[in-house]
């Protein structure tokens with residue numbers, strides 16, 4: 276076997292090096308109502324709390340014990356991490372939070388009913404705003420009741436870095452520094468990493484991991500509350516494209532439901 280510059284053989288480089296588990300928060304109160312949410316800080320619904328606990332049990336059943344947790348700054352992700360960790364007996368784990376894992380900012384659509392928006396603007400525009408890679412919704416006004424300007428949790432974020440709307444491409448841009456600078460070092464230290472985040476911030480991360488094309492990403496939906504396991508090689512790329520949901524059957528049905536929202 277010919278060693279590479281670092282003295283590793285091909286087999287070493289392809290051997291799984293680290294485990295990453297992605298978990299979308301459980302159903303939120305606004306998921307249940309069919310409203311665009313984005314950065315609006317809503318809580319989990321009772322169903323979402325159950326999903327989060329079940330997510331923790333799925334980790335236990337799969338013998339997956341994360342060493343560290345990363346969440347967004349939004350309550351629904353924080354609650355999900357807490358409930359999942361609690362049901363897995365892991366409330367003591369170190370947790371880091373960052374706005375870079377927040378949901379995509381949904382701009383002026385925040386607080387709007389998905390079905391009504393689809394009726395008003397048509398299927399094509401609705402799909403573009405929801406799932407296209409590079410078409411952001413119109414920006415939200417700073418004095419809108421659903422704007423996050425002035426929210427103390429973003430006090431350290433300079434005004435020009437505070438999104439007023441985002442497309443998925445913008446999310447990839449603000450998320451990748453966190454991936455490279457905060458998550459990869461944990462993986463490099465042989466830690467199993469749990470990332471508890473959101474439908475679209477996880478779509479951005481999965482796009483990067485699986486190297487999904489800008490058109491193809493429109494068809495990817497992430498279900499609430501079902502852990503998705505990725506074993507990564509020495510380049511922090513998935514050994515198996517798409518990873519593995521810990522409950523594949525439930526994931527299939529839930530993915531379908533997310534895709535059909537607003538109908």
Ligand SMILES: O=C(O)[C@@H](CO)OP(=O)(O)O
Nearest residue numbers: 310311312313378405474
């Ligand atoms: O409203 C939102 O912020 C997201 C996730 O709940 O919705 P969608 O799946 O429509 O992008």
